[in-house]
Amino acid sequence: MSDDEFLIAPDPKDPRLTERVEGADQDGNPITTSVTVERPLTLYLNSQEIVTMMSICDYPEYMAVGYLVNQNMIRPGDQITGIDYEKDIDTIVVRTAGETDFEDKLKKKTLTSGCAQGTVFGDVMESFDNVVLPKDAIIKTSWLYTLMKKINTRPSLYLEAGAIHGCVLCQRDRPLLYMEDVGRHNAIDKIAGYMFMNDIEGGDKIFYTTGRLTSEMVIKAVQMEVPILASRSGFTAWGVDLARQVNMTLIGRARGKRFVVLAGQDRIEYDAAAADAEGEPPALKRKGAAE
């Protein structure tokens, strides 16, 4: 394993991302600990204010573009002519060449059960019937175990300060894009933005998340055209239903050598006896800080 495997990953040593604060422990003894810093970021698409997000703001450009892509406010082929991040006023402006039709869409929102700003527009749901995820994509169990080990040992804000979600776009046993944020949707949007701006396809990828496999999560993966979604967390019924509808492989409750697959089992190649996989050392267990 080499750090170079990751095309992009969190930088837990960035002083903007965490803050040292004083407090006390269970015996009343003074302690100093790190906490994650969330900041507002107001997103404009051209001259239209879209939303204010709370984020760690480590990759505002990717997050802004990914948000617009995931909301279908920017579509494949749309040309981005500029992105201006104004750090001092917590504002980012994405400029496009053509007109967009997002204003109508702002009228029909559905709030989803995942994390904040989990708004999915009606037409995302409507287009679900047309989705065909590649059937020949596979995931070997040995890849899954390797990925989880690489992700869990990689220095991260999670290990530094906790209370954060992580998402990783992977190819075979290689983690490519590792993004963290206070809101899971922000981490996803950052990955979607990076994919859009660097022409990365989802069809041969595996999406790993620390978060639950809800309907929103499945919808986001469909939008990225990623056929395999894996998580250390659990499932909701609607998440499972949607994954089955679009023939997505849905792997959850992945901890150490254990996991459960509730949709698309045919993409799994069981090449590693579970008994061969390493147990999860206690220090690497995600302590649920991002719950």
Add this chain to the structure above:
Amino acid sequence: MSDDEFLIAPDPKDPRLTERVEGADQDGNPITTSVTVERPLTLYLNSQEIVTMMSICDYPEYMAVGYLVNQNMIRPGDQITGIDYEKDIDTIVVRTAGETDFEDKLKKKTLTSGCAQGTVFGDVMESFDNVVLPKDAIIKTSWLYTLMKKINTRPSLYLEAGAIHGCVLCQRDRPLLYMEDVGRHNAIDKIAGYMFMNDIEGGDKIFYTTGRLTSEMVIKAVQMEVPILASRSGFTAWGVDLARQVNMTLIGRARGKRFVVLAGQDRIEYDAAAADAEGEPPALKRKGAAE
């Protein structure tokens, strides 16, 4: 400990709340497991459609009222004249005697970093300066340990199917209101609705959550006027800042006998040596399913 301690709690045996689904384990062996069922619920205040929420819908009336209270669309003293839950069309209508001024508020939303629909209206933030939480409220460490044990051993959807958040309103070492939901905000809203409809005060209570201590969480606790907020998860910097501003006691990373307090330490009475507290048996560890 008696079940009667809880005024209200989840009913994991309610067949509407979970679904049995088939899948496979890490060796490819077929399994059947429970997953949480999320449903849409569209909320109307009088004739105005407000929002569609994804929820387990175990207590739709409390959730609806709590949502409106937490968004300041219903205020103390407002009279609720009727609540109609139409299960077959996933709709709930809350009727009030007077007019409300929520329409203006719908225009100034800030999305927060917590869970879905985490919209906080501007005037909530503005009223923050006027909040005075009771200074004489206390929490004994022995209460905290007892509460966590009672909550973690209580039959719950979490233990049944995972992928769910839990919130508990407590008084001394007694858990009173235990609500779960796919979105943490829903669980909070159900508690807020129960409190509103049953005239329960927050000033002498402790609010326990499985979720992170974000700005949104602190704001919700302030709205409920609860001076002590405890969680097994971690903190964000803004959550800590806000708690200090309003002199709230903020306890996080509470696992077994360990915890960290980052605001309002003066309300804690260290009456239990941490060494006396029971360790957290592995089976009771929240596996992060609600991350």
